[in-house]
Amino acid sequence: MSDTATDRESSAAESDDGWTVVVGVKQVPDSDEVGIDPDTGRLDRANAPAVLNAPDRDALEAALSIRDAVGGTVTAVTMGPPTATDVLEEAVAMGCDDAALVTDRAFAGSDTWPTSYALAEAVDHLGADVAVCGEETTDSSTGQVPPGIAAHNGWAQLTYVEDVDPLPEEGRLAARRDVEGGHERIAADLPVVVAVAYGEFEPRPAGLHRKLYAETDFEPLELTADDLGIDADDVGMDASPTQVGGMETVDPVDREKETVETPAELLDALSDEGVIAR
Ligand SMILES: Cc1cc2nc3c(=O)[nH]c(=O)nc-3n(C[C@H](O)[C@H](O)[C@H](O)COP(=O)(O)OP(=O)(O)OC[C@H]3O[C@@H](n4cnc5c(N)ncnc54)[C@H](O)[C@@H]3O)c2cc1C
Numbered sequence: 531m532s533d534t535a536t537d538r539e540s541s542a543a544e545s546d547d548g549w550t551v552v553v554g555v556k557q558v559p560d561s562d563e564v565g566i567d568p569d570t571g572r573l574d575r576a577n578a579p580a581v582l583n584a585p586d587r588d589a590l591e592a593a594l595s596i597r598d599a600v601g602g603t604v605t606a607v608t609m610g611p612p613t614a615t616d617v618l619e620e621a622v623a624m625g626c627d628d629a630a631l632v633t634d635r636a637f638a639g640s641d642t643w644p645t646s647y648a649l650a651e652a653v654d655h656l657g658a659d660v661a662v663c664g665e666e667t668t669d670s671s672t673g674q675v676p677p678g679i680a681a682h683n684g685w686a687q688l689t690y691v692e693d694v695d696p697l698p699e700e701g702r703l704a705a706r707r708d709v710e711g712g713h714e715r716i717a718a719d720l721p722v723v724v725a726v727a728y729g730e731f732e733p734r735p736a737g738l739h740r741k742l743y744a745e746t747d748f749e750p751l752e753l754t755a756d757d758l759g760i761d762a763d764d765v766g767m768d769a770s771p772t773q774v775g776g777m778e779t780v781d782p783v784d785r786e787k788e789t790v791e792t793p794a795e796l797l798d799a800l801s802d803e804g805v806i807a808r
Contacts, residue, residue, distance in 0.1 A: 548602025549696070549720070552658040553593035554649060554676075555586040555606050555621050557614040558669040566779055575669070582617040585664030585726075587624075587733035592694055592726045593662040594625050594734065600698045602659075603627040607652050609637060609645060615750055622744040623736035630656060630751040637755065639767030642670070646678025648765055651758040654683055659720045660703060665690070665728045676725035686718035692730040 559578035567574045593604045606621030608614045609632040618629035632652045637644070653661040663676040680687035688705045695704040697717060704717035708727050736744075755762055763769065790796045801808045 548600050549596060549659040549698070550602055550657045551593045551596050551604045551660045551662060552653045552656050553586075553589050553604060553606050553621070553626065554653075554661065554663040554679075555590065555608050555617050556583045556664075556667050557581070557608065557610055557617045558583045558667055561668045564669070566777070580613065580616065582620050583664055583667045583669075585666060585668070585728040586617075587664075588726045588728055588731040589662045589664040590621055590624050590626070591731040591733040592691070592724065593660075595731070596660060596662070596694055596696050596703075600696045605630060605656055607632060607649065607656065609633070609640075609648055609652070618750045619744040619748060620736070622748050623741040624734060625737070625740060628751065629748075630753055632753045632758070634755040634762075634765075636760070636762035637765050639770060640765055641770035641772035642672050642674040642678060643771055644765035644769045646675050647682050648755070648758065648760060649675065650679045650682035651760055652753055653679060653723075655753065655758055659722075661685075661721070661723045663723065663725045665725055673725070676723050680723040683721070683723075686722045687725070688716065688718055688722060689725045690727045691724050692727050694724065694726075 557580045559575040560581045561578075563578035565574045565577065590604075590606070596602075597604050604626045606618050606626045606629040608617055608629075612631065612633060614633070615631055618631060622629050630652065632648055637648055640648070661676075661679055663679070666673040676689065677687055679685070688703070688707060690708040691705040692708055692713065693706040695706075695715075697704055700717075701720050702717045703720065703722050703724070704715060705724065706713050706715050755765060788799060790799055797806070797808070800806045
């Protein structure tokens, strides 16, 4: 950890104003370009350009909107190789105050369990009141990391969040979340992990000055396993319980669709199909 990192931590610790928001962003292969290796059946990530996971733009907007409402700071964090710094620069250009790269050879081959563990230690280390994540990634798409961070840290979690409503006087964050067939509004005590629903937030554009700063002067804080107090045996391939049994491609199935204009027509259509009895 550099001196700059220590300076950053002391200045963050000195500030009692507002909330410390940490937002997880991940670098993924561009899903329009990614293919499947016909020999191994695995994703061929090497030939696709690396980009910011699209749902993480929603997470960034949600995180920045919390700072807009209650003050404080937003720090973007990514766990990945040094090249993942590119997504941190995008996050800083969009308005994050700082960014941290969680990187170490010990993390290589980690599945969602050690990834969540390392990120849980990172958000705790950064003093997060709120850890915001995207709904899922476009490469592994498990959606397990945000609940994993909450579970490792014993924090509350709000998932499928469509809107956030910080309640600083109560030390709680309220949110509207998507539930099957409707919405619910719930509040959680801080610290809390929030996974935002994809497409529900309108990401703000990067400002020109922030963009120039991000691309020229900005250096992310680097956090290794040692910095986070993580034993190398608890992360990486050997600490990953997931076994990939295989992968096969299937042709898309044509779905029949019928457009109805009114609820009454919908009921008629469902009744005709025998889905409901009338
Ligand atoms: C057996 C196995 C081996 C693997 N080996 C490797 C490997 O060698 N190298 C490798 O790169 N990947 C590897 N992976 C993939 C790796 O486990 C996942 O990329 C990682 O756990 C995140 O899971 P996800 O993409 O499903 O995230 P999701 O749970 O779908 O992500 C939800 C949200 O969590 C946050 N998030 C997720 N990942 C990160 C991250 N890294 N940094 C910051 N925020 C994040 C983002 O906000 C994201 O929108 C492996 C997976 C398995 C199953």
